[in-house]
Amino acid sequence: MTIVETTILPPCADSPEAYLDERLQTTSISTLNTAEREKLRAARAAVHRQCAGCPLLVECLYRAVVEVDVSGYAACTTEAERALIRERLGIEVVQSTLTPYGAPRVGGGPVSHEAVLTARQAYPKDTCQQLAERLGCSTSTVKRHLRRDREQRAAEAARPDPTAQQSLPTIDEVLDAFDSLESSQVA
Incomplete structure (x- = not known):
């Protein structure tokens, strides 16, 4: 008997360049011409649909909002939308000072x-x-x-009290804050 294990990659792992496209973060599309605006809307809609259909969406959203301040488009949200969710939930993600940021720059210092x-x-x-x-x-x-x-x-x-511990929101609270976003209604 042979056991076959199928691994399904989430869409962001399968085509990361689509989710790291900085144009998805653009909030002001009024400076774009009509063709560029439509192209951006189509790209956002495609990425949003793929992300919304991912079986890891809930876990990804929770981690991207509560645990790690990620760059790019993640869990059907932009960086600004995740910051808004954090603000609504009253939480702050503290980045570790030990986080590696990739290979060192080679060349001019x-x-x-x-x-x-x-x-x-x-x-x-x-x-x-x-x-x-x-x-x-x-x-x-x-x-x-x-x-x-x-x-x-x-x-x-906002200098927080260092003695006070931040309580983490539940998954339901994060999902409720996500649902209040205008972009969560689009799929």
């Missing part, structure tokens, strides 16, 4: 935090990839510095 923030301020409409090309570094380096800046500003804005 490290890119400073200030250089990335200055480039973002000078070119606010550029994608992370465009900023990385301007700075001669990887996209992940730009994302890491921008994430660090967001975290620092958020930490300064």
